[in-house]
Amino acid sequence: MATCTCTERHTGEREFSVGGSATGFRRLPVAEGALDPAPGVHRRRRVELFGVPFDRVSLLEAAARIGRWMEEGTSGRARMVVTPDTTALMRARRDPLLRWAYHQADLVTPDGTGIVWASRRLGFPFEERVSGIDLVEELLRRGATEGYRFFFLGARPGVAQAAAERVRRRYPGLRIVGTHHGYFSPQEEPALVDAIHAAGPDALLVGLGVPKQELWMLRNRGALEVPVMIGIGGSFDVLSGRLPRAPKSWQRMGLEWLWRVLREPRRLGRVGAIPQFMGLVLLQRALSSLSSSLSSSSIGPGG
Numbered sequence: 001m002a003t004c005t006c007t008e009r010h011t012g013e014r015e016f017s018v019g020g021s022a023t024g025f026r027r028l029p030v031a032e033g034a035l036d037p038a039p040g041v042h043r044r045r046r047v048e049l050f051g052v053p054f055d056r057v058s059l060l061e062a063a064a065r066i067g068r069w070m071e072e073g074t075s076g077r078a079r080m081v082v083t084p085d086t087t088a089l090m091r092a093r094r095d096p097l098l099r100w101a102y103h104q105a106d107l108v109t110p111d112g113t114g115i116v117w118a119s120r121r122l123g124f125p126f127e128e129r130v131s132g133i134d135l136v137e138e139l140l141r142r143g144a145t146e147g148y149r150f151f152f153l154g155a156r157p158g159v160a161q162a163a164a165e166r167v168r169r170r171y172p173g174l175r176i177v178g179t180h181h182g183y184f185s186p187q188e189e190p191a192l193v194d195a196i197h198a199a200g201p202d203a204l205l206v207g208l209g210v211p212k213q214e215l216w217m218l219r220n221r222g223a224l225e226v227p228v229m230i231g232i233g234g235s236f237d238v239l240s241g242r243l244p245r246a247p248k249s250w251q252r253m254g255l256e257w258l259w260r261v262l263r264e265p266r267r268l269g270r271v272g273a274i275p276q277f278m279g280l281v282l283l284q285r286a287l288s289s290l291s292s293s294l295s296s297s298s299i300g301p302g303g
């Protein structure tokens with residue numbers, strides 16, 4: 001099969017790289033184990049799929065890691081968490097700045113059944129889909145007992161505030177220390193950064209859509225004294241109740257994208273990336289099978 005390249009370094013790290021512009025192995029940004037959760041939990045492993053990195057973590061591992069970062073406090077520059085889905089991955093293939101932003105992130109989780117499907121076809125299975133909205137829900141749930149402080153940034157005016165009010169009703173005592181809409185001008189940014197500082201959140205949830213949120217986080221991570229920033233796309237629209245989430249049965253069947261298109265037909269233009277992505281994955285798999293059968297025949301008897 002050998003559809004992905006994989007090696008084990010002397011540290012025990014395993015890294016994979018598949019397809020596209022990805023070239024061989026990349027060093028992990030931190031020593032293995034330094035960020036790992038409790039003993040027995042999977043080791044940190046970063047995989048590259050068509051040039052975009054992903055961390056092989058479950059939802060609970062990702063939430064635990066972010067929780068630890070929030071407890072550790074600021075470390076000079078904010079940690080950055082991103083959750084690319086299939087359309088974001090395809091966009092990153094042709095947008096070097098977005099791809100670079102993903103490589104700068106401290107945690108990258110696969111927000112898409114398409115990406116989990118690809119990981120299985122290509123022989124490095126992700127445990128599960130870890131979407132931005134599921135990650136946020138889990139962090140808010142933990143935040144209610146741990147006392148984490150959140151700031152909501154993004155969506156149309158009034159939406160982040162409505163989301164804050166709704167989740168406060170669900171989790172009494174949850175600390176949402178500020179909200180701001182996502183349609184600010186560059187001139188308004190310094191005042192916004194000051195407002196975030198003054199509120200002092202442990203996590204800044206940034207819902208400006210791809211690629212705006214990734215580039216905004218990258219630009220501001222040095223200036224913002226916030227332990228963690230998380231790019232969460234349209235999650236405030238869901239948390240506020242403005243957009244209902246796909247039923248669980250649709251999510252299980254990998255049809256959440258179709259649900260979103262039916263609710264917001266403007267998304268139709270984006271989903272063309274999904275069959276393109278599937279084609280790429282199948283082509284990559286076929287090429288890898290071909291190359292492994294060629295190499296096994298060349299080392300056969302008399303080869």
Ligand code: UDP
Pocket residue numbers: 154155156181182183207208209210211212232233234235236237
């Ligand atoms: N948005 C924003 N500022 C902008 C553009 C978009 O706050 O300048 C918000 C928008 O209102 C929506 C979210 O970003 O809440 C984008 O949602 P989408 O589901 O399209 O996210 P993506 O799929 O790009 O992650």
